[in-house]
Amino acid sequence: MKIAIIGSGGREHALAHQLRKSSKLSEIYCIPGNAGTEKISINIDLNLENFHELYEVLNEKKIDLVIVGPEKPLVEGVVDFLESKNIKVFGPRKKVSQLEGSKIFTKKICDKYKIPTANFKICNSKDEAFEFLSSANFPLVVKADVIAAGKGVYICKKIQDAELAINDIFGGKFGKTEQLLIEEFLEGDEMSFFIISDGITYKTFNTAQDHKRVGEGDTGMNTGGMGAYSPSSLINNELEDKILKKIIDPTLKAVSAMGEKYVGFLYAGLMIKNNEPFLIEYNVRMGDPECQTILPLIDNDLVEIIDACCNSNLKHYEIKWKNKKSMCIVLCSKGYPEKYNKNIEIKNLNESESSEKHYIFHAGTKLVNNKVLAIGGRVLNFVNLSDNFSSGRKEIINEIKKINWEGGFYRSDIGYKVINE
Numbered sequence: 001m002k003i004a005i006i007g008s009g010g011r012e013h014a015l016a017h018q019l020r021k022s023s024k025l026s027e028i029y030c031i032p033g034n035a036g037t038e039k040i041s042i043n044i045d046l047n048l049e050n051f052h053e054l055y056e057v058l059n060e061k062k063i064d065l066v067i068v069g070p071e072k073p074l075v076e077g078v079v080d081f082l083e084s085k086n087i088k089v090f091g092p093r094k095k096v097s098q099l100e101g102s103k104i105f106t107k108k109i110c111d112k113y114k115i116p117t118a119n120f121k122i123c124n125s126k127d128e129a130f131e132f133l134s135s136a137n138f139p140l141v142v143k144a145d146v147i148a149a150g151k152g153v154y155i156c157k158k159i160q161d162a163e164l165a166i167n168d169i170f171g172g173k174f175g176k177t178e179q180l181l182i183e184e185f186l187e188g189d190e191m192s193f194f195i196i197s198d199g200i201t202y203k204t205f206n207t208a209q210d211h212k213r214v215g216e217g218d219t220g221m222n223t224g225g226m227g228a229y230s231p232s233s234l235i236n237n238e239l240e241d242k243i244l245k246k247i248i249d250p251t252l253k254a255v256s257a258m259g260e261k262y263v264g265f266l267y268a269g270l271m272i273k274n275n276e277p278f279l280i281e282y283n284v285r286m287g288d289p290e291c292q293t294i295l296p297l298i299d300n301d302l303v304e305i306i307d308a309c310c311n312s313n314l315k316h317y318e319i320k321w322k323n324k325k326s327m328c329i330v331l332c333s334k335g336y337p338e339k340y341n342k343n344i345e346i347k348n349l350n351e352s353e354s355s356e357k358h359y360i361f362h363a364g365t366k367l368v369n370n371k372v373l374a375i376g377g378r379v380l381n382f383v384n385l386s387d388n389f390s391s392g393r394k395e396i397i398n399e400i401k402k403i404n405w406e407g408g409f410y411r412s413d414i415g416y417k418v419i420n421e
Contacts (some may be wrong), residue, residue: 001303004029004058005041006048006078010330010363010381011291015067015302017040018295019357022303029061035372036362048073051081052124065090068264068348070148073103088310089285091264092284096255099266099282103181104145106282113250114220115183117279118183118271126170132182135161139185142166144174153222155185188273189417190280191232192290193243195268196305198314199261202252204240206297206321207232208290212418214337216413223337224378227414228293229327229389234272243270243277251282263309292361292381293328324385327392327415331400331408333364336377344374344407351402352382358399359383379408389415 001024005012013036016028020040031054033043046053058066066082068074068091077094098105110117118141123129129142142165144152152174154165162182169180194205208230214220247268255262267283267290286294295302301319306313333340346365349372354360361383364376382399386392393415399412 001025001064001307002027002029002062003065003303004031004061004063005033005037005067005069006031006054006073008032008034009069009288010141010361010378011286011288012069012358013037013361013363014292014295014381014383015069015286017361018298018302019067019142022301024303024307027061029063031057032363033158035362035365035367036360038367048078049076051078054078055082055085055087058082059085064088065310067091067306069285071097071100071283071285074264074393075147090306092262092266092313093260095258096260096262097284099251100284101147102145103281104179105141105179108280109251109254110279113249113254114279115247115279118186120184121182123166123180123182124178126166129166129170129180129182130163133166133378136162136182138162138183141183141185142169143147143176143181143183144169145179145181146175146177173235186271186273186278186280188271188278189234191234191270191272191277192228192287193232193235193268193270193277194250194286194290194294196309196314196319197252197262197264197266198309199263201315202248202262202266203314203317203319204244205265205319206230206294207235208287208293209415210287210290211411211414214411216411217416221337223287223332225330226307226332226411227327227329228287228289229325229392229415229418230290230293230297231325233418236275239275239277243268247277247279282302288363289328289330289378289381292359292383293326295360296383296385297324297326321343322385325387325389325392326383326385326403328381328383328395329393329396329400329412329414330363330378330411331380331382331403331405331410332378333374333376334407334409340377341407342373342375343368346374346379346403346405346407348390348403348405352399357385358395360399390419393419
């Protein structure tokens with residue numbers, strides 16, 4: 001089977017790494033890929049916004065299956081387009097992808113189907129938002145109603161913070177928007193909960209805890225993710241049952257009521273309080289860096305599972321997991337998530353080799369004249385499988401120190417809530 005993965009981040013490198021283990025795979029392409037995928041697949045550099053050009057390449061290479069990694073092409077309808085060309089695609093269609101593309105779309109579903117979530121206010125203008133603030137309780141959360149790579153969310157402790165957020169969002173910082181969302185601030189512990197679905201049947205696909213804030217102790221600005229660990233320490237049978245019955249099942253019921261079906265990964269960002277789940281947001285793909293953290297734990301042929309989803313045949317598969325703890329720490333360019341330098345060489349990568357329990361997944365990298373250059377904010381993902389999170393984190397930090405990249409930084413406290421030292 002020939003498979004193409006759309007995307008260029010750590011998530012896509014992790015997917016390529018896991019798919020390569022399958023005996024059913026003959027060739028794998030990454031479009032556009034990065035310096036890491038270039039070593040294990042065939043990279044094809046093209047403009048992902050040009051669906052026709054993408055189709056021409058897929059048709060020429062006789063691709064059997066396309067896996068869409070990032071959210072933007074999903075929200076823009078790449079699945080609908082490729083399906084119209086009779087190409088098998090793993091990922092949700094455009095209409096369903098609004099679960100991530102529009103936070104307001106998801107909130108309206110929550111309201112209609114009684115899905116537990118934060119109370120909210122939809123604001124259609126800056127004036128309306130400012131007026132609402134005059135009688136609001138703080139802290140609160142202001143969210144852009146667009147894809148913002150994890151950065152369009154403001155936790156506001158006072159009215160001045162909220163005014164700044166509103167000005168940023170309506171001022172076009174995350175692209176053109178005509179609405180924003182103001183939510184109550186939920187107390188509790190966050191958890192990432194995943195399922196995989198074929199449109200008829202779904203299976204749970206593990207849990208994780210993501211660290212979004214740039215600074216130690218979960219301080220500073222929001223990022224795309226500084227690290228993660230899996231499984232979440234919060235999960236238990238009772239909580240999982242509540243998540244499925246109160247959140248996942250009614251959401252898929254809403255999808256069905258639209259005349260659609262959900263094929264792909266669905267990622268529920270949750271707040272857990274007193275063993276009760278509340279939906280923060282949906283992502284219509286695997287998280288990043290959760291994907292890098294979770295996939296090394298899988299004990300199945302991932303090609304078989306994804307192909308089964310595309311053929312509405314998932315019910316015949318049992319997903320098995322290794323009895324290990326997984327942790328990922330992201331090495332970022334200095335200055336991220338704000339301004340940072342690009343095209344900085346990363347030397348000494350050969351000092352840290354991947355093994356059965358240690359992986360390096362590339363994200364914002366590019367191979368130029370046999371040199372690995374950092375071209376993004378989040379650059380490398382260091383993942384470790386171990387019997388406990390404490391030893392896993394120590395081993396990752398040792399590997400990062402071997403590379404000794406002066407252009408980067410990382411959080412040394414990933415998993416601090418579950419590591420007592």
